[in-house]
Amino acid sequence: PQPRKHASRQRFAQEFSQCLYDFVIQLLPTAEELAVKEDVRKLLERLIRTIEPDSRLLQFGSTANGFSLRNSDMDLCCLIDSEERLAATDLVNMAGDLLERETKFHVKPLPHARIPIVKLSLDPAPGLPYGIACDIGFENRLALENTRLLMCYAMIDPPRVRTMVLFLKVWSKRRKINSPYKGTLSSYGYVLLVIYFLVHVKSPPVLPNLQVMPPLRPISKEETHLNGHNIWFFDDIELLRQRWKSSNTDSVAELLIDFFKFYSREFQYSHGVASIRAGLLTKDSKGWESEYEKGSPRERNRLCIEDPFEVDYNVSRCVTKDGLYTIRGEFMRASRILATRPDRAIVALAQLCE
Template sequence: SPYNSQRRHASKHRFFVVELSQALFDFVIRLLPTQEEMAVKEDVRKLLERLIRTIEPDSRLLSFGSTANGFSLRNSDMDLCCLIDSAERLSASDMVTMLGDLLERETKFHVKPLPHARIPIVKLSLDPSPGLPHGIACDIGFENRLALENTRLLMCYAMIDPTRVRTLVLFLKVWSKRRNINSPYKGTLSSYGYVLLVIYFLIHVKNPPVLPNLQQMPPLRPISQEDTHIGGHNTWSVLLAFIAREASLTPRCRFFDDIELLRQRWQSSNTDSVADLLIDFFRYYSRDFTYNTGVASIRGGLLKKDSKGWQNELAASRYNDSRERNRFCIEDPFEIDFNVARCVTKEGLYQIRGEFMRASRILAMRPRALVTLAQLCEE
């Protein structure tokens, strides 16, 4: 009967989803950096910090990007940021030149200073060796405080629901790299862009949401008798104090970062498995996201290109280069005038959307989970 066939269909789907979720965990776990790798990277950071301090004694060298936000894959490169705490510091491009010279003299790194880039950096790399089979690649920038803050924001999102958020993000990073749609230099999207797409989807598309919006106050459980009396420790008042403090500050980078408190007070009522979320993610970005008019903003939800002045009406003119800049729009969480997907070209977007559709198609066929993953990430 049609009823039975519907039930068989549903139970086959459940089976596929359970199997796929497990396969996703296993897949991602094998790609995490090892303890040794993390230790070596930390040693490299300390060594570089010591050297930089011979130029600027009041400086600190901090990790950002994937090494610091919980979305690191094996052999991913290191993003480092140097903060200088003294009043009369050298300019970033002078620092890049000086540090480049110093590292060339004192270390075995291949050194490439880029003092005149939009964001001046020193690029470093180490060749593979028996102890470090993949070598190391590292960029050092200066005073990039916003990058440190957005790293912290992403880390907080990773911590709220580590299993689902990290599995999804890590899988999509591998997938986008293997499918060749993860290079802003070639007109596609950075890892940072993909992470924002995932978080946007989990906050603003899924209903009920998987993540709260840390840049707006999260909807915490209302106060109850228990909260005020038990243990004499009233987290609700801590929260009110937090709101008051934040309201008086309102700097552009504020967000709710007390993840411990949040975990006590807020729990997502969304119980989708990782596989459910992945299937919906691909469906949403292949079918529903309004690429022509929409801006994905983890801070504000789905915004309009018009309202941000990012429309490409003038796109008809091929002399207007803003057209290439705003094909695909993802708002940076803190630099809200900045389109994280500005490098995505017409061809790049076509390729990215094609890949979302391909992934959706493969998932809809529901072969065995391992076959699905292999097919999805085929190089």
Template sequence: ALGSPTQRRPGSRQRFVADLSQCLFDFVIQLLPTQEELAVKEDVRKLLERLIRTIEPESRLLSFGSTANGFSLRNSDMDLCCLIDSEERLAASDLVTMLGDLLERETKFYVKSLPHARIPIVKLSLDPSPGLPLGIACDIGFENRLALENTRLLMCYAMIDPARVRTMVLFLKVWSKRRKINSPYKGTLSSYGYVLLVIYFLVHVKNPPVLPNLQQMPPLRPISEEDTHLNGHNIWFFDDIELLRQRWHSDNNESVADLLIDFFRYYSRDFPYNTGVASIRAGLLKKDSKGWQNDLSNQRYNDARERNRLCIEDPFETDFNVGRCVTKDGLYTIRGEFMRASRILASRPERAIVALAELCE
């Protein structure tokens, strides 16, 4: 019998937490992509870029999402964004159709073009091969400059404290996938949403904070409006990480296991889901103040209410709720999973490895 944590020898909880940190590092390391996988993906990107340039000579194909922000797991999808530098360019939908046809003719990829989607994309996949034992899946979008910038923001946060930030994020990505709460199409949250929840927690909930707020730090020199704005969104953030490492350091010395335990506790019972908006830019905001209210009495707001069960403000596109896909049932399930995780970590203080396995069952 394991008994309750309070009945156990003093010090056993500390030992559990230290063991759990070590287990988390070990667990996450074996899930990182291999050098070989990264090299194959870079080759694929170059090949695709060459092909796209036969249609649009002035284009560049850039990685965003996990392949570019330091939060990549083995065999994660590739998110690619095509930027076209010339003034006269094809409409995205035409380009998607032409590129889809070209890739179908010239490559071994399975191709699916979605020229009429809200954001037109080409979806590609490739069967397993020795270099890519699980194959590859890749989405090519167009002109998604905000996604490139938010990728850079997440990468900067990862670089400030890789041991704690990357370990927490990677663990939560695996955990949320294994627990089946990482599908925006099915009413739960995207990986991007979970990453923002982690950063919000480390910047605004932890005291002292583990991370600074990069969007609120003063710039080193004055910058023009033009340089800080993209499509009307303020995309400025402090990105000189070398300098930041010299000048800023966190007074929070908690281990990654302490932080993870507290993360689950916070999101199972303390975050105000009904009224609050998690904003990494501005801290805890009110749904009311953003027009994301969930007023039951008013029919007009019913749609807003359904879309805004879980509110996570996009760091740059501040009128966009990253959690808008989360349904009532989805949120119920997610919170249930946060509670389950909290319970497991509170009740298994002797064996960190067992707790971790149970967590990701």
């Protein structure tokens, strides 16, 4: 009978939510790890200042947006506060040489990447059992802004948003579908899928759309634009927490179950573009339709996720046909496991992350 089914669903969701909280808490970085990372940042900043005295090294990505897992890599951005600065490509080469000479890091400069970076890594050692991996980019101010946007979304409803995102990050790593170099999706891409779902799919929404909320005071175009991109979003989180309360009361487990269901069966992969800024868009309207249909050798735009600020940039453009097939297969598998509602929620969690 229906009532009994409803009760069993409720009980499972409650237990599974608790399991999720307990699970992600153990995966957060320790205070010690954060301190080591901060020391590394300071050291690198000091060295880079010998080439560019007016530079600052800032963290972005997961170490700065509240979605960091234990032993995650470090994303650093070097900002230079002077008018006459070297081109990013030259800086990458010079910084690469310098760090090779002065530190124990393995150094790999990638001066010709879309965003020129220096890749650094330290091998595991006693006291640093997982080593350190770190990318340094130059003048990548948009990345700092999108990091801040993600952080604001995390802070509006930490129990639900952070738990969902952290779980999906671990899950996608364990299921091996978090390798942009191998045709699957970056963590950044998964975070955008979660936010898209919470802002535009769930009804009532769990999160507001920060990019369309009006500013509290009039602001000029200079303030809202960076390199021609509109980077405005409502970032007064204290005020937002006072004024905005979601009427969606779903638990984190219910949201996760729906998330898997939505991306297994409902999202229109063939024509749709997920945009946290503007909701569901079409590949056609963005000019992202053609590239695989024309049979171009490098497959692009199977999966389309619009970058929140760089709106011509498809964050998931490198996801291949096989990659998308695998990712969707994993969403379906997760959905199936959760639909069976095993007696113990912990068993479901273990199965999901097998």
